[in-house]
Amino acid sequence: MLKILVIDDEKSIRNTLRDILGFEGYQVELAENGLIGVEMVKSTEYDIILCDIKMPEMDGLEALEQIISFKPESTVVMISGHGTIDTAVEAIKKGAFDFIEKPLDLNRLLITLRNASDKTALVKETKILKQKVGRKFEIIGDSPAIRKVLEMSDRVAPTEARVLITGANGTGKELVARRLHELSPRAENAFVEVNCAAIPSELIESELFGHEKGAFTSAIKQRKGKFEQADGGTLFLDEIGDMSLSAQAKVLRALQENIITRVGSDKPVEVNVRVIAASNKDLHEEIRNGNFREDLYHRLSVILIHVPSLDQRKEDIPILAHYFIELLCTEYGQPLKEITLEALDMLASRSWSGNIREFRNVIERLIILGGKTITEEDITSFVG
Numbered sequence: 162m163l164k165i166l167v168i169d170d171e172k173s174i175r176n177t178l179r180d181i182l183g184f185e186g187y188q189v190e191l192a193e194n195g196l197i198g199v200e201m202v203k204s205t206e207y208d209i210i211l212c213d214i215k216m217p218e219m220d221g222l223e224a225l226e227q228i229i230s231f232k233p234e235s236t237v238v239m240i241s242g243h244g245t246i247d248t249a250v251e252a253i254k255k256g257a258f259d260f261i262e263k264p265l266d267l268n269r270l271l272i273t274l275r276n277a278s279d280k281t282a283l284v285k286e287t288k289i290l291k292q293k294v295g296r297k298f299e300i301i302g303d304s305p306a307i308r309k310v311l312e313m314s315d316r317v318a319p320t321e322a323r324v325l326i327t328g329a330n331g332t333g334k335e336l337v338a339r340r341l342h343e344l345s346p347r348a349e350n351a352f353v354e355v356n357c358a359a360i361p362s363e364l365i366e367s368e369l370f371g372h373e374k375g376a377f378t379s380a381i382k383q384r385k386g387k388f389e390q391a392d393g394g395t396l397f398l399d400e401i402g403d404m405s406l407s408a409q410a411k412v413l414r415a416l417q418e419n420i421i422t423r424v425g426s427d428k429p430v431e432v433n434v435r436v437i438a439a440s441n442k443d444l445h446e447e448i449r450n451g452n453f454r455e456d457l458y459h460r461l462s463v464i465l466i467h468v469p470s471l472d473q474r475k476e477d478i479p480i481l482a483h484y485f486i487e488l489l490c491t492e493y494g495q496p497l498k499e500i501t502l503e504a505l506d507m508l509a510s511r512s513w514s515g516n517i518r519e520f521r522n523v524i525e526r527l528i529i530l531g532g533k534t535i536t537e538e539d540i541t542s543f544v545g
Contacts, residue, residue, distance in 0.1 A: 163278050164188045164206070168198035168224065169213040169240070174263075178211065185271065195219030199227045202235065208281045209274060214241035214248065222248075222255060229256035234284045236277045240265065298339045301484045302477035306469040310337060317464050318344035323416070325461045326439040328468030331518030334439040335399065337468055341437055342395040350394030355387050358400035365408045367424045370415075376425025388421045388432045396434045401461070402442035402453060412436075413457045436461065471513040471520055478509045481517070485524040486535075498528060500535040507540045 165187050167178045172193070179189045190207075192198035196219045202210065210228065214221035221239055228235050239252040242263035249260040258280060259273050300311060317324060318341045326334045335354070342352045360368050367376075371386030387396060398404070404412070415421045416436060420429045438461045447453035471478070482500055490497050513519055523544055531539035 162186065162188045163208040163281070164190070165209045165211060165274075166190050166192060166198065166201060166205075166207040167211045168192040168195060168216075168221070169211070170194050170216040171213070174213075178265075181267065182274075187274070195221060195224035199224050202228050202232060208236065209277045210235060210237045212237055212239055214239055214252070215243055222252060225252065225255050225257055236281045236284075238273055238277060298336055298343075299484075300333060300336050300340060301481055302474060303480060304469075304474040304476045306474045307477060310466060310468055311340075313464070313466050314340050315344060317341065317466075319346065321435055322463045323435070323461055324437045324464045324466060325444075325458075326437065326466045326468060327444075328439075328441065329470050329516055330441050331516035332468040332470055333517050334441075334468050335397070337466060338395075338397045338399075338437045338439060342397075342435075345395065345435070347394050347435060351391050352395050352397065353387050353391035354397045354399060356399045358403040362405040362408070365405060366411060369408065370411060370421045371423040373423050373425035376423070380425065383423075386421065386423065388415060388434055389430060391434045392432050394434070396436050398436060398438040400440060400442075401438040402440040402444055402447055406452075406454065409454045409457050413454060413460060416457075416460045471516045475509050478520075479505050481520060482508060482524060485521050486528065489525050489528050493528065495528065496533070498531070498533060498535055500527075501537065503537045504535050504540050507537055508544075511544075 165182055167175050167182075167189060169175050169178070169191075170193060175191045175193070179191060182189045190201065190205075192201050195212075195216050198210070198212065199219070201207075212221045212224055212228075216224075221241070225237055225239065228237060233256070235256075236258045237256065239249075239257045239260045240263060241248065241260070252260050258277050261270060261273060300307065302308075314337055324338075324341060326337050328334050338354075339352060342348060355368065357365065367380075367384070367386065369386050369388055371384050371389055372380050374380055374383050398412075411421070415432065415434075419432055419434075421432055422429055444453050444458055448455045448458060482505060486498055486500060508520075508523075515522075526543055527535050527539055530543045
């Protein structure tokens with residue numbers, strides 16, 4: 162049930178709106194002036210606020226300004242018996258959702274409330290999605306090893322320095338890259354990820370630099386590559402150790418000159434991209450074996466960040482376990498499960514070759530198959 166606050170100095174209008182909107186299925190609360198209304202909004206969440214304009218002590222436009230200042234996502238509909246076009250325009254400029262003249266037309270009011278409730282639902286959904294996305298890319302832990310990663314990331318993020326992230330599969334190299342982006346001046350622009358290991362060598366150049374129509378058999382139209390898509394933002398080259406030598410040469414030129422050339426074209430395209438790379442390979446060994454360009458390595462590794470394996474930060478296992486239990490129980494719509502200290506000790510005694518990725522999968526399995534409290538017996542039965 163949607164909750165509506167009616168702010169109006171006329172008692173008869175307040176009571177009439179309470180009766181009508183209550184009949185329509187809304188929960189309605191009343192405020193007799195702007196001062197009281199603002200205080201109520203500060204302490205209570207309302208889906209929609211109906212606010213008169215002409216009121217003593219604090220008029221509706223001032224109340225609107227105050228409400229939007231501390232709750233900018235509020236859906237406020239202004240109502241007035243002294244409405245003019247100028248007043249309506251001013252109200253909308255100050256953040257009102259709509260403006261309705263008195264005497265109120267019931268059909269117009271209900272349509273406005275329906276539209277306002279759609280906007281409120283969309284705002285709530287967006288907020289939930291942002292929270293989910295934010296949590297998805299959190300780096301969890303308090304061990305010295307992971308604190309070092311976080312501190313280095315926070316120092317480097319505001320700069321334009323290129324960063325090379327190393328570490329085994331499943332340690333969270335992508336999370337570090339996203340943290341660098343989110344804390345950088347480029348955060349409002351695109352974060353574009355390329356998994357170099359997942360793209361066939363014959364397609365990597367087209368994927369990175371784009372192609373012109375007719376550049377090859379399946380090129381039926383012009384296509385922008387990842388460098389152009391990330392213009393103004395961050396390009397994350399994951400598993401760069403798997404990139405072909407010919408693509409490496411073109412990436413090197415792009416880093417040196419901030420210019421790329423689409424496949425099938427000789428026209429240069431300027432790009433403004435911060436490149437963050439990652440690899441699970443020993444790139445020094447790859448250089449010795451002739452598989453990776455040394456000059457590209459030095460271009461990419463202005464800053465080196467090594468992400469430790471889970472076995473190198475086992476003191477984080479209790480924190481990670483509780484984090485994933487809460488996250489996954491919420492995703493599955495289940496009551497929050499507990500985990501015993503003995504079960505945590507068993508998890509900490511294991512070797513985690515698959516790192517955080519493997520650990521998350523194990524916790525997910527325990528949530529699905531275990532009891533209300535995850536115990537040693539659950540670990541023995543479902544993890545081994």
